[in-house]
Amino acid sequence: LEMAPSGARVWCGGCPPGEERCGTRGSYGGDDDPLAGTMNMRTRLLLTAALLLLGGLPLxxxxxxxxxxxxxxxxxxxxxxxxxxxxxxxxxxxxxxxxxxxxxxxxxxxxxxxxxxxxxxxxxxKFILPGLIDAHAHLEGLGLGERDAEFTDTPEKLRHVILQNARLDLFSGVTSVRDCGSSELVLRLREQIEAEGPRLFASGPQFVKRDPTQPSLPLFLEYDGAKVARRKVREQIAKGIDFVKVRLTRQRPLPTLEELLAIVNEAHRAGLKVAVHVDAPHDEAVRLAVMAGADTIEHMAPLRTYDDRLLLEMARRNIILVPTLYQIQAQRVDPLERNDEDLIEPPLHNRLPAEILQALTQRAALWRRNVLEWRTRGYDPKRTLREAFRSLTRARLLGVKVALGPDTGSDLIPHGRFYKELVLYANMGISPIEVIQMATRLGAEALGREKELGTIEPGKLADLIVVDGDPLLDPEALRHVVLVIKDGRVIEVPRHEAKSR
The missing domain is CATH 2.30.40.10 (Urease, subunit C, domain 1)
Incomplete structure (x- = not known):
């Protein structure tokens, strides 16, 4: 400690150094400072106490x-x-x-x-960032829509795809992935996924309201009534899920509030969060999810509501929105603006098998035909994207928190390019530093692991990435991940893959 001499001036912070026009004196005061004696006495007492505490232990x-x-x-x-x-x-x-x-x-x-x-x-x-958190992904998806089945039609093929996707995610800087709906194979492969890829937070199969007219699918868990819903939540918890995913969708009848409350309360009783997929009807389904106490709402439905009170209530209850807006760009804008060779850029282009690249190109051609046909009827995908981001700005101004996850694994969104959603958000006017926080700190909040993940500070888990370039000036720099540290373990990304030539 350096004791300032009596009467010495200390820069107050409000004046330029060397121009202390306000005459502010340091806390030690001068001869004309009536508190000088008191402050000096306090300082002596604090120093004495500190020395006594330090002296309590032998050297x-x-x-x-x-x-x-x-x-x-x-x-x-x-x-x-x-x-x-x-x-x-x-x-x-x-x-x-x-x-x-x-x-x-x-x-x-x-x-x-x-x-x-x-x-x-x-x-x-280079730049050091917290490990990225993909808050909405599907490890069983290749980005091919219904054509995923061609490459996952046996348990061994599916296992290969899951682990391949996990590795692609980790090399792209994703150190935690939130799998929002998959078969129980993902749960059984947890140890291997986390050994080769990101930390896994998986919901297992998604809860859907039973409808006798709809086929039963292996990725869905059907319920009818609060008692059945509660029992199925307990069964999934016993299988090792990390959170519960519920679908409110136009393909099924909406559950009653009692049924959804039973699911949410049972999950919360076990310390798990609940994510609710909402597509339509927008206002009614969003209101149901909010009233039931969901922790996150997935996709764009809250941005399509006409009642700002729903957004205000989401903010008040700290319900995080994961809007998956990159889907619009990937499926409806890029196929029109990019040729086949540029559709998947390096480094992912160098990491995907040739047959997957070819299938993605064919899938993009299908979307291109669809969007061109929609445009003849007045549809404008860029206008849709702009409107979505205007609504997102409105939600954020009302206090809604946003985490990022592009629905990785869904149509034309293969694993290994999470950075694309961050680039989109920055290009649509959100500051790059805020976008990075959505993909790190707020992603950790969506997981319920904000005390362990999402920021670089003492006591947190050592999940970090290093990128070649300044992501605040050029968000595309997030594509150039050169080093990943996950759980304290160093994973070096091969240089020739890290940056395109």
Whole structure:
């Protein structure tokens, strides 16, 4: 501690240094400061207490405690710029110390001591971000719609696709994935998925209201009545789901409030969150999800409501919206504006099997024909996209939180290009730093894991990525992930794949 001499001026922060026009004195005061004696006495008392506390331990024990703390450090990440997921600006030359699978310390180079012998990774010129969180994905999907079945029609093929998608996600910077509806195979493969890919948060099959006129599908769990719904939630919890996914859709009758409340309450009793897929009817289904206490609402239905009170209630109840807006761009805009060769750009183009690339090209041709036919009837996909983002701005102004997840695995949205949704949001006028926070900190909130994930700060799990380029100036830089750290483990992305030539 440096004691300011009596009468010394201290910069108040409101005047330029060296021009202390306001005459503000430091907390130690001067001879004319009536509080000087009191403040000096307080300072002495605080220093005395601190010395007594520090002196309570023998020197050898204090030194040993410091050595033990340093011995825990296994990795140091230095240099570059840090976007921590909390603050609105990055800072230069950070030091991030990692102990095992946890972040131990974060500070500036020169101010944080790096223990000798620790593995140091210098990322000078690059940007460090929290690991990305895809809040709406399907690990069993290839981006081919109904043609997925051609590549997943046996358990072994499906297993191969799931693990391939997990690896693609991790290499693209996604360190946590929220699988919003899949077969129980995803749950059974959890250990291998997390060994080769991101952290897995899976809902298993989706809950749907029983309709005798509709076929029963393996990806759906049918219920009819609150008692049956509650029992099926308990059965899924026993199988290891991480959250519950409910579908409110035009293809099925809407459940009663009692039925949906039974599902939500049973999940909450077990500490699990509930995601509700809503497509139509918009106002009625959104109101039902809000009244039942859903934790997240998936897709665009809340943006199509005519009642702002629903959005205000979503904000009041802290219901997070995952609008999956990149679907419009991928399915209705890109097929018209991109040729077949540019549809899937590097590095994903280099990682997908040739037969999948060919099938994606054919799928895009089908969407292109459909959209062109719709345009003859007055449909404009770009106008639809602009309107969706205007509605999203309205929802955010009313206080609704937004997490990102493009419905990865659905039509023309293959795994391994989560960055595309972030680029879209930035291009539509949302600041890149806010977009990154939607894909990290708010994604962690959607998972219910904000105390462990989503930001880079001491005590949180060591999930980080390094990108080559400045994503605040050019969001496309998020495509160039060169290093991934997941759970404290370093995964280096091959350089020739990380950036297109």
């Amino acid at each position: 050898s024990e204090r030194l040993r405690a410091n050595d033990d703390a340093e011995a825990e450090i296994t990795l140091a990440l230095i240099g570059g710029w840090l976007i921590d997921g909390n603050t609105p600006l990055p800072f230069e030359n950070p030091v991030i110390l990692i102990a095992g699978n946890k972040i131990k310390a974060v500070g500036r180079l020169g101010r944080v001591r790096i223990p000798t012998g620790v593995n140091v990774i210098d990322v000078q010129g």
